[in-house]
Amino acid sequence: MKKINLFEANDFGDKGLKKLLVHDSPYFKIINFNFKAGQELPVHSHDIDGQLSLVILEGNGEFLGKDGTSFPGQQGDVVISDIAAPHGFRATTNVRLLVTIAPPI
Structure with missing residues (x-):
């Protein structure tokens, strides 16, 4: 087991999106992205099988x-x-x- 406190390990960057690789194994990958208001991760996809989860911590x-669709998200979604x-x-x-990807890419 390992423990990481994301609020202590990753802050907000003035120059852009802050990314922290929390975990990477053959089974899954966990990434913490910290966005300032107005920043975004552009719409993209990967040509592989698998799933991901996106969790708003704060x-x-x-x-x-796709096609410009969007829906609101808040803490806990x-x-x-x-x-x-x-x-x-x-x-x-x-x-x-917090993004989890399985299997990792």
Whole structure:
């Protein structure tokens, strides 16, 4: 087992999105993204099988999908998607987002 406190390990960057690789193994990957208000992870997809989860730990934003679709997200919301489906995120406030990918890419 290992323990990481994301609030202590990763802060908010003035120059852009802050990314922390929390865990990487053959089974899954965990990444913590910290967004300042207005920053985004553009809509993208991966041509592989697998799933991902996006969990808002703090703040508010929008989950982004294909063809310009979006829906609001707030602290505590979890989105689960196939890795091959278009996905992205835009922060409307400062946001801590935890992403889990299985299998890892």
